[in-house]
Amino acid sequence: MSESPLQDQLTGHEYDGIREYDNPIPGWWSWLFIATCVFAVLYYMAYQLGTAGTRVAQAYDNAVTANLILQFEEIGTLTPDEPTILKYMNDDKWLLVGEKVFAGGCVSCHAKEGEGLVGPNMTDDHYKNVKRLGDIAVVIQNGAANGAMPAWKHRLHPNEVVMVSAYVANLRGQNKDGRAPEGVAIPPWPEAPPPDAQVE
Ligand code: HEC
Structure with a gap:
């Protein structure tokens, strides 16, 4: 070799x-x-x-929400009353804003899916301060139980109050495991009016 x-x-x-x-x-x-x-x-x-700050999916959702809030002009300033909440309960686009407000300000006490933590479970038929749909917005704006439920009227735009009210109203009936029902069982929310009868 x-x-x-x-x-x-x-x-x-x-x-x-x-x-x-x-x-x-x-x-x-x-x-x-x-x-x-x-x-x-x-x-x-x-x-x-990653955490909320870096995740692409989260960043996308935040961008969409920020953009929707810019579009508030499109719908003007809403009155947080029963017909308006009812209308937005069926509006997937704007419910996204409600979901974001809930995720940002409410989950610390009402838990991620509304099943209750410090505050009551929102997914059952029992309520402490709510007898009719419109009361949800009243509680959110003014708070309840001497501030155990904080007042949000100075922290949220009226449109955000409508949208988070609609989001909270939609949590009802999901009956998630969480805090036991509190307060009294109330009648179902009213039916949504036909589209042409809806308030603008
Ligand atoms: C610091 C804790 C805390 C935060 C934050 C909080 N809540 Fe509450 N919430 C409570 C408590 C406690 C109650 C029950 C008050 C009572 O006992 O009457 C309550 C009650 C409510 C009720 C009425 C439920 C019922 O059974 O009558 C609604 C609706 C509600 N909260 C919505 C919200 C929304 C929407 C947000 C976010 C914008 C929010 N809460 C943020 C603590 C909180």
Whole structure:
């Protein structure tokens, strides 16, 4: 066997007379590959699983909500009364704003799905301060139980009050496991009026 530099580079694998060079990929390439794998894991954790601040899905929702709030002009300033709440209970676009207000200001006491924590469960038919649909907005604006339920009228736009009221009203009937029913069972919400009879 002659000592040629070529000899060193052969692996010794041979098949049908074809011999294999030992040509490993360069170290820098392997490290680059490992670095991209590490980056992918970190990226996935930050943008897909991460906290509210970094998650792409969250950022998208926030952007949509921020944009919707800019569109308040389109609907003017609403009065948080029963017919208005009823109308927005069936409006998926604006309910998103209600959901965001709830997630931002209410989950700390009423829990993520409204099942109750410090404040009552919103998913059953029992209420302490609500007898009719419109009372939801009254409680949200003025608070209840000497501030145990804070007043929101100076912190929320009237349209946000309507939308979070509609969102809360829609939680009813989902009967999530949480705080036991409190107060009294009240009659169902009124039926939504036909679209042409709805208030503007
Ligand atoms: C600091 C805790 C706290 C926060 C924050 C809070 N609530 Fe409450 N909420 C309460 C408590 C406590 C009650 C029950 C008051 C009572 O005992 O009469 C209540 C009652 C209510 C009721 C009436 C329920 C009933 O059975 O009569 C509604 C509606 C309501 N909250 C909506 C909201 C909304 C919407 C938000 C967010 C904008 C919110 N709350 C934020 C503590 C809170």
